[in-house]
Amino acid sequence: MKKIIFSILTLSLATTAMANNKIGVGLGAGVSNSIYKGAEDKAYPLPLLDINYGDFYVKGITAGYTFFKGEDLSLSAYLDPMAGFAVKSDDMGAGYRNIDDRDFQAMVGLRADLNTGIAGIRTGATVQFGEHGSEAKISAFRPYSMGEKLVLVPSIHMRGFSGDYTDYYFGVTSEEAGKNTTDALKSEYKADTAFSFGTTLTAEYKMTDKLSLVGILGVEKFSDEITDSPIVDKDPIFIASIGAKYFF
Known part of the structure; x- marks a missing residue:
């Protein structure tokens, strides 16, 4: 899913920036399996803006604004212009194509970043709000320098979704159920408050003083409130991306 890749990319860019104290601009590509039934895996261009x-x-x-910056804690407000789990009905599998489109939504949020002082571990917490509900996330990561050229950043995170958010993206209305012929969509489905958890590994290899390669691998697992939906696959989401950044 494009949203999963963008979300993990944002965290990964923040972690590598903290590890290298650099500013970079670049481009990459990411691929992920879809959370929706029958939707094909897709590759997406990714802006590596930092x-x-x-x-x-x-x-x-x-995009965000840091309104407090202490020695170990920073607080910021931000805008995520492509939040959510968008899908076009035409991209769904056979028997599911009469559902309504799910669209991305712009969400505004608050972020806190903390250096715990424990073994180099950093943590982050966000909460964001939009037209179709709210979402919160906590994460922890630690950069590891592997020599002069390579930095590895393993991270873990957990996300929570409000009932309105979950129901918009993963619920099935009675009107949608009535338009479909598959047995899985014969009745409506009301999705409730849900969560997901995942882990990622980011690698950044410094080719020159101004050019680096960035690779990301990640996996995300969703709670039953989401995977019990008749339009959602139960499998975890796997993502991979690679790109290049130019530093200045």
């Missing part, structure tokens, strides 16, 4: 200008920043496609 820009800081005073208290303003851009990480991936997320």
Whole structure:
């Protein structure tokens, strides 16, 4: 899913920036299996934006403003213009194509980043709000320098979704059920508050002083409130991406 890749990309750019104290701009490509039944795996272009200008920043496609910056804690407000789990009905599998489209939504949020002081571990927490509900996330990561050229950043995270958010993207209305012929969509499905958890590994290899290669591998597992939906696959989401960044 494009949203999963963008979300992990934003975290990964933040972690590698902290590890290298650099500003970078680049381009990559990511691929992921879909959370929706019958939807094909797709590859997406990814902007590798990691820009800081005073208290303003851009990480991936997320833009924000840091209004508090202490020695170990920073607080910021941000805009995520492509939140959610969008899918077009035409991309669904046979028997599911009469559902309504699910669209991305713009969400505004607050973020806290903390250096725990414990074994180099950093943590982050976000909460964001949009037209179709709210989402929160906590994460922890630690950069490891493997010599002078390679940095590895393993991370773990957990996300929570409000009932409105979950029902918009993964619920099935009675109207949608009535339009479909597959047995799985004969009745409506009301999705409730849900969560997911995942892990990622980011690698950044410094080719020159100004050019690096970035690779990301990740997996995300969703709770039963989401996977019990008749339009959702029960399998975890796997993502992979690779790209190049130019530093200045």
